[in-house]
Amino acid sequence: MPIFGHSLHLSGPSDHDLMIFSLSKLTGHAGTRFGWAIIKDKDVYDKVLNYIYLANAGISKDTQLRALKVLKVAMKADGKPFFEFAYNQMSDRWNRLTSVFSKSTRFSIQRRHPLHCNFFHQTRQPSPAYAWVRCERQEDNDCAAVLKAGKIIGQSGSTFSAKIVMHDLV
Template sequence: MGVSRDKQLQVLQLLKVVVGDGGDEMFPFGYETMKRRWEILNKIFSMSTRFSLQAIKPEYCNYFKKVRDFTPSYAWVKCEREEDKNCYEIFREAKITGRGGKMYGSEESFVRLSLIKSQDEFDQLIDMLKKFISQEVLGADSI
């Protein structure tokens, strides 16, 4: 499956505007946005014993020329319970969109969540995750 010609032209126009303005703020904006998203995710998953979020260490950034928090576009979540064999299905039942770890050569005990979304879509994901994790904290088995 490819990207439509129309979408490619839209992206090209957008990139021309960004570059025309110098583009200096694009990378700091992207970094700060992703850093905030990771902080929110870490806070949510820190309340859970059922799920764990990948550990991320700061790394040297060639663009900014310094060590910074690593802020990937995807979050890998592991289902920690022995009985939660297919993490993708657990999240799907909770109406949280992700991709199964097996699709990427990992185990079924992982699900990959995309953080590259509009702010509204990300806020929706966070609301769903909060509800899902709070059920664990409050003692409900699953959705």
């Protein structure tokens, strides 16, 4: 799935056989349930089109109008102000999260490394919408359960084929 510049770096244009986009990932408008795809293979395209037709019989006019309005706002001035705002928000959240975890000996989070982003024409830290949390104590062999006991919602790292089950996604 293509990545938008406010969460991770864009090292170059995407050129995959199948690229899926969603308004919720781009702007946070999850309730709109609107997405689009670039599909290079005509046979795959026909199958996807048929599935969409059978699965939901189209997209409501309300959803289409809301998506159009949101996309117009997001794409003003080539989208730079929107993505800069989103990056700054996510970066601030990551700075606060990193500060909290740096004081803990029980938990740690993944290290992020600066990468060059061709969209912003600068090198900067990625700010993904998730954090890999590691339980550092040997007795905490089910990190998901430890986090859940602390009322932290997450998913077990094994869901994402993490090699070490002490990692969990929050």
